[in-house]
Amino acid sequence: MVSLPCSLKVAKDNTAKIYDRNGKYHGKKQYNEGTIDDGELKFHLKKHLNYFRMLLNFLPNAFQSNDPIKMSVIYFNLIGLDLCKGVEEYNNKLFKTKKERSIIIDFIYKHLVESGEGFRGSVNLKLPLVDRSNEMNESLKIVGNYDPANLSQTYFALCILLTLRDESMSQRIDRFQILSYLKRCQLPNGSFKPLLDIYGKPFGENDLRYCLIACSIRKILQIDKIYEIEELKKVDINIENLYEYVLSCTNYEGGFGGEPFDEPQAGLTFCGIAILKLINKLDSKETNSRINYHKLVKWLCQRQIWYNKYNKQELDEGDNGIYDNGGFNGRTNKASDTCYAFWCSASLKLLKLEKLINVKGVELYLLNETQDEILGGFMKNRKSDYCDPLHSCLAVAALKLLDSEYVRELKDIDESLVISKDALNFMEQLKW
Amino acid sequence: MEAYNYTDIQCPPPESSEIELCRILYSEDYLTNMGYMRGIMSKNEYSERALALTEKIINVCAAHYTVWEYRYNIIKDGSNHNKIIKDELIWSENIILENPKNYQVWHYRQLLIIELVSKSSDDYNVEKEFELIDKSLIEDSKNYHSWTYRTWLTKHFKLYNDKNLSFINSLLKSDIRNNSAWNFRFFLLVNNPENYIEQDRKSIINGLVLQKELKFTENAIELAPQNQSSWNYLIGIYEKFNLDINNLKGLSLKYSNFEDDKISELEMQPIISSVHALELLARIYSSSKTTVDKAIRAYDLLATKYDPIRVNYWKYLSSSLNTT
Structure with a gap:
């Protein structure tokens, strides 16, 4: 029996809520008056280690559709493994020799595009070099090709190299090439697109995700440290425009949307707050006067779900189930989802208010509802059929961030770059 | 779909590595088509067979940005421009309805509409786009991409x-x-x-x-x-x-029954009908010194009884009143 954050009063006829809308039975648990009988909560560390290791070695065909963004798949598995203290072992045991470790690191560099402007997501995107000097491309103003660096894949690759403690990073990466690419991906309104098209123009959707990714890359490359040098300011991204864009994405409910006027969403709200942190504007006087922090904090706290007898109408008429209890949704009136436990916790941690979260509720939701106790890993929600790397990594990260008693032995996490503190320390001692 | 021949396209296989991270079990078909795709893209070939190939790739991995870019350039390059784009609208509508959560296809749709409206002399009615958005919202009425697109469309064409x-x-x-x-x-x-x-x-x-x-x-x-x-x-x-938020006092009282807190806890009938009303009432009470006590009592009730998952949050609000 687990002591709950509060008593759960569910009328007996309400137990039908354990079935999902397709009529599938979801419970080995009995929802009784007052308590949930779950047995002991347990974080299955060894199983999660195995899950991350297994996927790092080999992915089934179902992952084929993720090929263009494979770097992100590697990232979530590797960060998850690192937080579970598996990377050292991975470095020392699985690859017994230094040579094998360097093969892995070389494998990541195979994704670096020829210009050095960043990384592609998969070697399957790499185009053969074609000599076009005789063609009419000049008149068409073609300056690039269909194999450009992609901002998100660049961020993931850099995090992977930090996590693998790649000492050669500062020699093999030309950070000013990457910075110059970032600058060209920025739009006049301050936001970023993920890549440049063949004409050298930003291409793809622009929203807060790519703004955060650009800031994170800039942070990893330690551009902020040399910002005092006047000449370098000219090659840096436009921080002022970015700042204005971020503020324009706040919304009447209190959170951030992806673009101005969009509905606030917890992942994008994390992006907004983390950007402000990375550009040193989170505590600034100006931001304090322009952002309603009170509303932002309220909105973040409102994301945690708990049904009891006082909001029974919401349970009866809404889309959610009693099994959402303790978890976080990403938007008002949506259902719980594993990853929002992380995005909300990390947001509040950046605001130094993570203590406002009900950790017992989070533990109950993650460990009881979305943890795979047999194969390891975490699912998106209890309606999912299987675990995935993103939700597995972020569930582990959320528990650690909230200092859950079940994950005390895990590594600390840096909530703005979403890498382990160890990897962050490695980053900070790199000499460029 | 018409079968095209790609066997003349040369593309060396991607570099392999002795050890890889997250080695995916690709299908033979996928690797073959990606090989053709790389070969044909590196030549900038704008042709019908190239267009057909982009469709094959998009069907198996829609997250491939440059395939969308390539497809867009082929479409823009074509003669009988407006007809091609209109056909493309029909094609992309199907992709959207099959993958409503894919970022790339919604962005692609946006590019097509901008292109069509900027070049078109005929009067294409952009409000037709609402029909597609409405359809995409039938399955999931909260699909973020559909709403972002609706906001863009409304802003861009001033369809307020x-x-x-x-x-x-x-x-x-x-x-x-x-x-x-x-x-x-x-x-x-x-x-x-x-x-x-x-x-x-x-x-x-x-x-x-x-x-x-x-x-x-x-x-x-x-x-x-x-x-x-x-x-x-x-x-x-x-x-x-x-x-003035104080004007909402009547409404918040109506749904919080705060002043009439008599009903026994044992009764299943809730004594408040909205935690949001009680919260708002607490906010109103906290604005005046004479009613701060009532605000603290309301936060206490929220923390201990009505909304205990947020116990820390309610205590945080309450303690900020105590100190000021």
Whole structure:
């Protein structure tokens, strides 16, 4: 029996809520008056280690559709493994020799595009070099090709190299090439697109995700440290425009949307707050006067779900189930989802208010509802059929961030770059 | 689909590595098609067979940005431009309805519409796009991409019209908790970046539409007092127009029964009908020294009884009152 954050009063006829809308039975648990009988909560560390290791070695065909963004798949598995203290072992045991470790690191560099402007997501995107000097491309103003660096894949690759403690990073990466690419991906309104098209123009959707990714890359490359040098300011991204864009994405409910006027969403709200942190504007006087922090904090706290007898109408008429209890949704009136436990916790941690979260509720939701106790890993929600790397990594990260008693032995996490503190320390001692 | 021949396209296989991370079990088909794709893209070949190949790749991995870019360049390059783009609209509609959560296809659609409208001499009616958005919302009425696209379309073509509003009304009628619809309503009527029908904008400020919106929201609260969306909307309007939040005291009392806290805890019938009302009441009480005690009592009730998952949050608000 687990002591709950509060008593759960569910009328007996309400137990039908354990079935999902397709009529599938979801419970080995009995929802009784007052308590949930779950047995002991347990974080299955060894199983999660195995899950991350297994996927790092080999992915089934179902992952084929993720090929263009494979770097992100590697990232979530590797960060998850690192937080579970598996990377050292991975470095020392699985690859017994230094040579094998360097093969892995070389494998990541195979994704670096020829210009050095960043990384592609998969070697399957790499185009053969074609000599076009005789063609009419000049008149068409073609300056690039269909194999450009992609901002998100660049961020993931850099995090992977930090996590693998790649000492050669500062020699093999030309950070000013990457910075110059970032600058060209920025739009006049301050936001970023993920890549440049063949004409050298930003291409793809622009929203807060790519703004955060650009800031994170800039942070990893330690551009902020040399910002005092006047000449370098000219090659840096436009921080002022970015700042204005971020503020324009706040919304009447209190959170951030992806673009101005969009509905606030917890992942994008994390992006907004983390950007402000990375550009040193989170505590600034100006931001304090322009952002309603009170509303932002309220909105973040409102994301945690708990049904009891006082909001029974919401349970009866809404889309959610009693099994959402303790978890976080990403938007008002949506259902719980594993990853929002992380995005909300990390947001509040950046605001130094993570203590406002009900950790017992989070533990109950993650460990009881979305943890795979047999194969390891975490699912998106209890309606999912299987675990995935993103939700597995972020569930582990959320528990650690909230200092859950079940994950005390895990590594600390840096909530703005979403890498382990160890990897962050490695980053900070790199000499460029 | 017509079968095209690609065997003349040369593309060396991707570099392999002795050890890889996350080695995917690719299908033979996928590797072959990706090989052709790399070969044909590196030549910048704009042809029908190239177009057919992009479709094959998009069907198996829609997250491939440059394949979308390549496809777009082929379409733009073609003669009989408008017809091709209109065919492409039909094609991409199917992709959208099959993958409504894919970022790339919605962005692609946006590029097509901009291209069509900028080059087209005929009068393409962009409001047709609403039909696609409405269809995409049937399966998931809160699909983020659909709403982002609706916002873009409305802003870009200044479609702040009644058609948009009546759609929102019908969505809210079928689900009063659809926060995406509430959010769009706020964008359309309250934020109104382009001054939605100048006359109405003025009348909002004059209070006519404003009163209508307040009434609409109060009715929504009556239907579902615990619905977070309608309370957030209501407070959003008050803040936007700098209205005095104390005017909501009557409404919040109606749904919190705070002053009449007599009903026994054992009774299943809740003694409050909305935590949001009680929270708002606490906020109103906390603004005056004479009622701070009542605010603290309300936060205490929220923490210990009505909304205990947020116990730390309610205590945090309460303690900030104690210190000031």
